[in-house]
Amino acid sequence: MDAFLAALTLRAGYNAALVAIGAGLLGFAAGLVGNFLFLRKRSLVGDAIAHATLPGVALAFLVMVALGGDGRNLAGLLAGSAATAGIGLLAVDWIARRTRLTEDAAIGAVLSAFFGFGVVLMTVIQTLPRGRQAGLESFLLGSTAGMLYLDALIIAGGGALCVSLALLLRRPMTMVSFDPGYAQSRGIDLRAIDLAMMGLVMAVTVVGLKLVGLVLIVALLIIPPAAARFWTDRSERMLWIAGAIGAASGYVGAALSASAPDLPTGPVIVLLCFALFCVSLLLAPERGLLATALRRRAYARALARRDGLLALASRRNLSQTARRVLLADGLIGANGAATPSGVREAALAARDERRWELARTLRDADPAIAAHDGVSPVEKALTADMIAEIDRRLAEG
């Protein structure tokens, strides 16, 4: 616990602090970029890009060894991963546009074929005298153990770069994600923005390779926006919430993993992210399950109260639920007779109901009337002079 708190407050060593900051920045950038992917319904393209990095990592290692280096230079490995990820991305794009195959088939094909080729190269590396210590497996699931100062610096710097690029491209990407047709009419090149978006996905993937690993990095692109969706419908807010969820899981996950020896970084970050998703799904005030259930209950109660008041006004028998609600609100006494406030409320409800009925027969095409939920008073839907008109007609009988 102490180790975790130390890591969380950046006191667990310089490298660990850099890595935690880098992971937070990376999570933030992934949340932003993932949000646009999510809205474009292209979340899983990130998975193809991520798996396509493996052959690049292995090839970069082989090239660096062939040139006489020790092959473990992180910058070199990441450059290699970016190269094959780019090829994979172009392959997905090409297959989906130039053949009859759909994008999901293109994603699955590129993902498996590139990853398979990467595995072949990994077994080649393992047969090399220096290959066994290469530690390239850490790129599968992410690992921050024993990270060099320079590596930590690359991750922190890369995370910062991803965030600034995402912020820079925020406006056109928002426009393209929400309304491609409108964006095009404003002179935005859809293809260019789409490619820029994918380039950002690639940048996030490459930076996240050492931290989260290529199998799971796609989670950081998908889960934060999926969670943010429960909090709001507004685009700007959803963007920041997704970024915040990604940042929190990256930062806390890296700290948690640094504080315990057998907590692999990638899975910890992803599971934290998923935990935030579950919290959002259950508790978010806008569209969370709890809020929805409460709203539904409140509506059912309002409906029963209204029914009960109308029954009081026309001296019909009260239903079980209506009786309970009216009793709780002090509108009827224990004997079932209306209290003075009950009489008043019942009269108001009856008048409102008559107004609604007439409004419906007079203006049945009005959407404000068609959308009536059976509970709201007529004042909410119609203007004062419309109501006055209705009352005049009601008085005429």
Added chain:
Amino acid sequence: MLDEIFSPQFVQLSLPPILIGALAAIACALPGNFLVLRRQALIGDAISHVVLPGIVVAFLLTGRVSTWPMMIGATVAALVAAILIEAIRRVGRMEPGAAMGVVFTALFAFGVLLLEQSGSRNVHLDVEHALYGNLESLIWLDANGWGSLFDARALAGLPPELPRLAIVAALIATATALFWRPLAISTFDESYAQSIGLPTRLIAFALVAAAAVAAVAAFEAVGSIIVIAMFVCPPAAARLMTDRLGAQVAWSLLFAVISAVAGYVIAGYGPLWFGLPDAVSAAGMIATISGVILAAACLWGPRRLGAGSAA
């Protein structure tokens, strides 16, 4: 090369993995045809990730690496994932791809964490094994030549994965043949299928269930990477060869078998031809070959542009 094939070592060391690889490829490619047509190609990807936590939990409960508990664990995990995906999709009103991405990454992460925490790494259960499988280790020591194929005592020593995958592949092939017409109709024109009274939801569910069975059986023998590749690459390549469903399925089976056989042979013998001492990963090579076949089909397949525009 011919001498190789007639040597007892070939039957001992190479024949079982080649057969197992081919059977796994067939079992996955068959349902893959319909998944690709239904734009559900990534279901194989999701299932093969989700299988990991199921296997780890089964291991933790039984304490042993044994087949049946793990198969059951994997199936339960696939079922849980399917329910979670559907629930998240409905509650969050989001597209299926995103819901799938949330569920399979979270479950896979859970599986990895469990694996690392439980120390089950020491008993030959690790993430790399789950990804690449271990095709090369499925050997038949009781064989001493092609004659052993007719020797009951030697046959008893076959790797158990071989008969198991043969049964699964046969079951899936039979089911595909039996339900061919309803499957085809509901895949190409769902509203028409509904109008003539076909249970389209049941068919969709049965297809995913068949895919899950194929994935779980193949995963245990050959690892998830072949499973993902075989669900997508051979059917996708076959789709670029023909407009007829029957021909497409035939092409896909051909491509799947070619990938499995050529992939294994190239992985095992290819490095020797280049003067390298050691074989490379057969699973990786099989996936690579299937990708090469798809690339060729994308470039030269007669129906690569779709029905209307092809010459």
